[in-house]
Structures are given as C-alpha cells and as structure tokens.
Amino acid sequence: MSRTRTPVVDGWFTGDGDDFRLLGTRCSACAAVFFPREDVHCRNPGCPGGDLEEVPLSQRGYIWSYTDSRYRPPSPYVTDPELPWEPYALIAVELESERMVVLGQAAPGFTVADLAVGMEVEVVPGVLHEDTETIWTTWHWRPTGVAI
Amino acid sequence: MTGDVAVLGAGMHPWGKWGRGFVEYGVAAARAALADAGLEWRQVGSIVGADTVRSGYPGYVAGAAFAKALGWQGARVTSVYAACASGAQAISTARAQILSGLADVVLVVGADAAPKGFFRPAGGDRPDDPDWLRFRVLGATNPTYFGLYARRRMAVHGDTLEDFTQVKVKNAALGALNANARYRKPVTAQEVAASPVVADPLRLLDICATSDGGAALVLSSMEFARRHGVAEPVRIRAVSTVTPRYPNTVLDLPEIATDSAVAVDPTAETFRASIARAAYEEAGIGPDDLSLAEVYDLSTALELQWYEDLGLCGQGEGAELLRDGETAPGGRIPVNMSGGLASFGEAVPAQAIAQVCEVTWQLRGQAGDRQVAGARVGITANQGLFGHGSAVIAVR
Numbered sequence: 001m002s003r004t005r006t007p008v009v010d011g012w013f014t015g016d017g018d019d020f021r022l023l024g025t026r027c028s029a030c031a032a033v034f035f036p037r038e039d040v041h042c043r044n045p046g047c048p049g050g051d052l053e054e055v056p057l058s059q060r061g062y063i064w065s066y067t068d069s070r071y072r073p074p075s076p077y078v079t080d081p082e083l084p085w086e087p088y089a090l091i092a093v094e095l096e097s098e099r100m101v102v103l104g105q106a107a108p109g110f111t112v113a114d115l116a117v118g119m120e121v122e123v124v125p126g127v128l129h130e131d132t133e134t135i136w137t138t139w140h141w142r143p144t145g146v147a148i
Numbered sequence: 149m150t151g152d153v154a155v156l157g158a159g160m161h162p163w164g165k166w167g168r169g170f171v172e173y174g175v176a177a178a179r180a181a182l183a184d185a186g187l188e189w190r191q192v193g194s195i196v197g198a199d200t201v202r203s204g205y206p207g208y209v210a211g212a213a214f215a216k217a218l219g220w221q222g223a224r225v226t227s228v229y230a231a232c233a234s235g236a237q238a239i240s241t242a243r244a245q246i247l248s249g250l251a252d253v254v255l256v257v258g259a260d261a262a263p264k265g266f267f268r269p270a271g272g273d274r275p276d277d278p279d280w281l282r283f284r285v286l287g288a289t290n291p292t293y294f295g296l297y298a299r300r301r302m303a304v305h306g307d308t309l310e311d312f313t314q315v316k317v318k319n320a321a322l323g324a325l326n327a328n329a330r331y332r333k334p335v336t337a338q339e340v341a342a343s344p345v346v347a348d349p350l351r352l353l354d355i356c357a358t359s360d361g362g363a364a365l366v367l368s369s370m371e372f373a374r375r376h377g378v379a380e381p382v383r384i385r386a387v388s389t390v391t392p393r394y395p396n397t398v399l400d401l402p403e404i405a406t407d408s409a410v411a412v413d414p415t416a417e418t419f420r421a422s423i424a425r426a427a428y429e430e431a432g433i434g435p436d437d438l439s440l441a442e443v444y445d446l447s448t449a450l451e452l453q454w455y456e457d458l459g460l461c462g463q464g465e466g467a468e469l470l471r472d473g474e475t476a477p478g479g480r481i482p483v484n485m486s487g488g489l490a491s492f493g494e495a496v497p498a499q500a501i502a503q504v505c506e507v508t509w510q511l512r513g514q515a516g517d518r519q520v521a522g523a524r525v526g527i528t529a530n531q532g533l534f535g536h537g538s539a540v541i542a543v544r
Contacts, residue, residue, distance in 0.1 A: 008285050009275060032395075032411035036281070036404060044411050045394050064399070065303070067295030067347045073287030074268035076280060089348075090292050092399055099409035101399050103296075105286060112348040117303035128285070138285060 005135045008128050011037060013139050014056070020125045021056035022102065022139055028053060033098045057102070060122045060144065061093040064101045066115045078129045078136075087111075091141040093121055107142035120144045150430060153246045154373035154381035155542065157185025157366035158505040161259065163330040163359045163492045170203045173362030174210070174259030175217045177498070181364035186376070187253065192366070194224040194251035196242045198234035198258030198497035201270065210497065214257045224251060232444065233389070233532030234258060235363070235500030239540060240387040242367045252372045258497035259362030266290065267358060279402040279533070286404065290446070291355050293401050295347030298449035302349065305464040307452060309349060311471065313340040315448035316353050318476050319484050323491020325517040328502075330359050331491045354448040359493030363501035365508070380544065382511045384504075386430035388539040392419040401533050420457040423537035424529055428459075431541040435459035438481055439523035440510055442503040444530035445488040454529055455483065477520070485510060485518045503528035504540050511544040 007013065012035075013022050024035035027042040029050025034043065035057060042049050072085040079085070089106035106115070107124055126140035159180025161173040174197070182189055195218075197210030206213040211227040224245070230237040235258045242254035266289045274280040282288040301307040320335035335353060343352040373381045392400075395407030397414045417425065428434055435458060443454035452466030460481050461469040469475055475483040486492070486506035489499065507526035509515045529539040 009281065027411070030411040033408040035408075036278075043394060043407070046412060065296040065300035067292050067299060067349075069287055069289065069292055069347060070345050071266075071289075073283060073289050074266050076269070076273070076284040077287035078284075088287075090286060090288060090296070092296050097410075099397075100395075100406050101397070102405040103282075103286060103288065103399065117300065 003130070003133055003135050005137050008136045008138045016125060020123060020139070021059060022123055024055055024057050024098070025052040026055040033100065035100065035102055058095045058097050060120060061095040061102070063115060063117050063119045063121060064092040064094040065117060066091045066106070066112060068112050089115060091115065091121060093141055104139050104141045107140040110143060114143060114146065151247050152370055152383035152385055153243045154368045154370055154378065154383055155365060155504070155508045156187065156253070156368050156373060156376065156378060156381060157181040157183070158508040159184055159364050160328045160502060160505055161362035162328045163361035163495060166360045168261065168360070170200050170207060170259040170261040170362070171213050171217050173261070173360060174214045174257045174364070177259060177362035177364035178214060178218060178255055178257045181255070181366045185366040187366060189218050190221045192223055192253050192255045194226070194242065194245050194254040196226045196228065196238040196254060196256050198238040198501065199227050199229040200260045200497050201229070202263065203261055210257070230536040230538070231532035231534060232494070232496055232530050233500060233536035233538035234497040235502070236387060236530070236538030236540060237389060237536070238501065239365065239367070239384065239504060240389050243384060243387055246367060246369050253366065253368045255364065255366055256501060257362070257364040258501045260495040260497055261360050262358035262495060278404065282402045282404055289347070290401060291347040291350060293399070294355060294447035294450060295350050296399065297453065298350050298354070298447060299348070301449055301452065305467065307449065307467045310337070311452065311467040312350070312354050312448040313337045314470060315445065315451045316340050316490055319445065319488040319490035322477070322485055322518055323487025326487045326491065329487045329491040330357070330493050350447055350449065356446050356489035357493030359495045361492065361495035361498050361502070363498040363505050365501060365504060382508045382542050382544050384540060385543050386427040386539070386541040388423050388427035388430065388537055390423055390426045390537040391535045393422070400535070418457065419537065420453070420531060423531065423539050424458045424527070426537070427527060427539035427541050431543070433525060433541065437525050438527055440485055440507065440520045440526045441481060441483045442486060442506050442526070442528040443483055443488070444499070445484060445490055446494065448490070451483065451488065458527065458529060482520050485515065485520060500528065500530050500538050503530070504542065507540070507542045511542060
C-alpha cells in the first residue's frame with residue numbers, strides 16, 4: 001500500500017530535493033512579501049493594494065536564533081504517546097533578500113549543540129509525521145555544508 | 149494629556165492551583181477590592197471583566213459572569229479580551245468610561261483557572277489561525293519562543309545563563325514576601341541550574357508557570373474620590389494599548405514569521421518599546437521619574453528585555469543593570485517587587501490587573517516588606533499575543 005504525501009499546510013511549499021522552496025506571496029503594487037502567504041489583501045498600510053502573486057522564498061538564510069522542545073508539545077501537534085519523546089530543534093532564519101525571519105524545525109539529527117546564531121542554513125523537504133494513509137510533509141532548516 | 153482616574157481599591161485572590169472556577173477567584177478579588185475602597189457593590193455603576201478563553205462561555209462574557217455572581221444590580225457591563233493584555237484593556241475601558249462621564253465608579257476584574265502544562269490552542273482544525281498553525285506545524289509552545297528570545301540576547305548582547313538565573317533569584321526572594329504569590333520560597337542559583345531544560349537555553353525555573361488567580365481594581369473619577377473622602381488617591385495617569393507598526397520585525401507569538409521589511413523600512417523602535425513610549429507620552433513623564441516597574445517576566449530573559457524597552461537602560465544593557473543591582477530592592481529602579489510572574493505564574497486575564505494592584509500598594513506605602521521607600525510613580529508593562537500592547541502608569 002502506498003501512502004499519500006500531503007503537505008501539512010497547502011500552498012506553503014513546493015518541489016522536491018534541490019528544487020524545494022517555501023512559497024510566499026508578493027504584492028504587485030509595493031513588492032511586500034508575505035509568509036505565511038497573504039492571498040487577499042496586502043498588509044502594508046501605506047500600499048493602495050495590489051495583486052498578490054505567489055513567489056518562492058530564498059532557499060538559504062542565516063540563523064537569527066534557535067531553541068528546542070524538550071517536552072512533548074500538546075495537540076494539534078501530532079505525536080505517538082506510546083513512544084518516548086525525542087526533542088527537536090527549532091530555528092528562526094533570517095532571509096536576506098526578503099528581509100524577514102521564518103521559523104521552522106531543524107532537519108532530523110541536528111540538535112541545538114550543532115547550531116549557532118549567524119550560521120547559514122538551507123530549506124529542505126521534511127516529514128512532520130506519518131499515519132497509516134498519509135505522510136505529512138513540511139519544511140526543515142538544515143545547516144549548509146554540514147554532515148551528520 | 150488626558151485626565152487622571154483614581155484607584156480607590158485593589159484586591160486579589162491568591163495565585164496557585166486551587167482547582168476551582170475562575171468566577172470564584174474573580175469574585176473574591178472583587179470583594180477584596182470593594183472592601184479596600186470602602187464601597188458596596190451596589191455603588192458600582194459599571195463592571196468590566198477581562199475574559200478567559202479557558203472556561204467556556206462564562207469566560208467569554210467574564211464581566212457578566214462576575215456581575216451575576218456578585219448579585220445582579222443593573223450595572224453597565226463590558227467584557228474584553230486581548231490575551232495577556234486583557235487586564236490592561238479592561239482598565240483602559242473603565243478609564244474611558246470614567247473620563248467620558250459614563251460612570252463614576254467602575255469595577256475591573258480578571259481571573260483565570262489554568263490547566264496543567266503548556267497552554268494550547270482552542271480545539272478543532274483551524275488552518276487559518278496562526279495560533280493553531282504554530283502548534284500543528286511546528287509544535288512551537290510558548291516556552292520555545294522564550295528560548296528563541298533568550299538565545300538571541302546571548303548572541304547579540306552577551307547575556308549569560310547566570311544573568312537569567314539571577315533574575316529568578318531576585319524575583320523569588322520578593323515573591324517569598326508576598327502573600328498573594330503562588331511560589332513563596334527563595335530560590336538559589338543552584339536550584340535554577342538543576343532544573344530541567346524546557347526550551348534551550350531556558351530551564352524550568354526560567355519560565356513562568358500557568359496559575360489560577362484573580363485580581364480586581366475599583367476605579368473612580370477624581371471628583372467621586374474627593375466626595376468619598378480620599379483626597380490623595382493613587383491615580384492612573386496613562387494606559388497604553390498600542391498595536392505594532394508594519395513591518396513588525398520581531399518574531400512575536402504566535403507568528404511563524406516576521407513581517408518582511410522589503411517594502412517599508414522598519415522603525416528603529418520595536419513594538420515593545422513603543423508600548424512604553426506611548427504610556428510615557430500620555431503621562432508626561434519619562435523613565436527617570438519612575439520609582440518602580442512591574443514587567444511581564446514570562447521568562448527570566450524577557451525581564452531583561454523589558455528593562456531596555458522601558459528605557460531603564462540602553463539597548464543591550466539590561467543584564468548590566470541587573471548585575472549592578474539597580475533593579476533589585478534598594479536599587480535605582482526596582483523591578484517586579486511583587487515577585488513577578490516568576491513567583492505568581494501567569495493567570496492571563498488577571499495578570500495585568502495584578503501588576504496595577506502591586507503598584508497601587510507600593511504607591512500607598514502598603515507593600516510591607518516589599519515596600520519601595522517613597523514610591524511616587526510606577527509603570528506596568530506587558531504584551532498580549534496578536535499585537536496587544538499594555539502599559540499603565542500610576543502616580544501619587
């Protein structure tokens with residue numbers, strides 16, 4: 001039985017492997033970028049309002065800060081209560097050309113001990129959790145040029 | 149400048165995990181505040197409740213829930229919600245009613261009954277709700293955001309874990325002196341270091357708990373206070389309830405990303421700093437005039453951030469201010485003489501009201517062993533999820 005790969009949120013990312021990108025939107029009038037995507041109204045209060053067009057975000061950025069979750073987060077985060085809790089790192093990444101910070105989980109295997117503010121990371125496809133029918137996909141931040 | 153309103157009464161139900169309903173805590177606090185004011189509930193023309201989202205429908209209509217429990221007497225009723233800033237919104241509403249002449253005496257009440265463990269979003273699948281999304285997609289609890297801020301401060305300003313620990317040690321020593329606090333034992337640096345990491349680099353004792361509790365204020369016009377025989381009441385001179393300005397470039401709860409600064413350059417002043425500035429401008433005073441401050445220490449590291457955002461010191465100098473003892477009792481500007489959230493744990497809709505209760509007692513000289521000698525001016529500050537600023541300046 002093959003399971004379906006389903007994004008945890010529709011329209012936030014696209015592509016596989018090296019082509020994986022986060023997707024935001026850009027206002028055609030003022031060039032403001034939004035992630036998570038705004039599809040109805042531009043939120044720049046000085047903008048008359050333009051069409052919002054889908055735009056891929058930079059694949060690489062620099063760590064603004066990082067932390068981890070040593071305890072099991074509550075629902076709607078999905079975990080298997082039968083399994084021991086495995087902490088994961090969270091990374092806030094500064095994207096230079098978008099001039100914004102985007103949060104994400106670190107790629108599996110990377111802990112806070114592997115991270116530093118200012119370190120370069122890239123966005124990679126990841127799996128949030130799996131059930132019998134579905135593999136729920138997400139984005140991960142992964143330090144560049146680091147093997148673990 | 150707007151006019152002053154008088155604080156005639158302040159009251160609390162002690163913080164803890166009592167296992168009872170929020171209405172009970174709120175009513176106990178309200179009765180304490182009314183007794184402190186020397187007023188009967190039937191003399192109150194308006195009641196403003198700060199809502200809780202954790203207690204079902206009565207929590208969403210907290211003003212009416214408290215009014216019914218106190219005994220219907222026909223008072224005007226309002227219920228407000230602004231997450232952690234709900235209490236300040238309730239005070240702001242009460243003040244506006246008094247200054248506009250809609251009411252002479254207003255009772256402000258906030259109370260919560262908090263579940264054990266992490267706060268979590270309301271139930272159901274709501275992919276258009278940023279609060280739901282941050283849990284669903286990232287498992288990003290409140291402490292993980294506190295961890296991000298703490299790590300950032302360490303990298304940018306050179307704050308150390310020892311600095312964070314000393315905030316807890318200071319606040320725990322003060323909480324030990326406060327009968328309304330939940331945690332009433334001094335804490336040592338060794339105990340902080342021995343507590344488990346919750347969200348790197350923060351440990352359990354760096355992070356505020358979630359508590360049950362209730363707080364209330366009786367506010368009135370200055371004219372009513374005089375007629376009531378209170379010639380020199382504590383006065384609320386400013387209430388800041390500002391929102392951020394686009395682009396907000398600090399990663400605030402519960403967002404997954406900041407605004408982009410591509411289209412508009414961000415202002416030099418952060419949202420949190422703008423909260424305090426708006427209060428200072430409205431009161432016509434500055435940070436140098438303060439006798440004390442009550443700030444929202446959701447984490448130890450965040451208390452240091454507030455020092456800077458309130459202008460108690462320059463950006464990046466918060467840890468130094470702490471190390472110099474300036475925010476401790478006897479220092480230049482004591483912070484969180486109540487013991488802070490470190491000693492109370494957060495009872496969301498009550499907390500901003502509780503901050504004003506502490507400032508009121510300090511300005512009256514009734515704070516007992518926690519008293520700041522000769523206190524004349526106090527500020528409270530916090531920030532609610534989804535862009536709610538909250539700061540109150542009181543004077544005497």
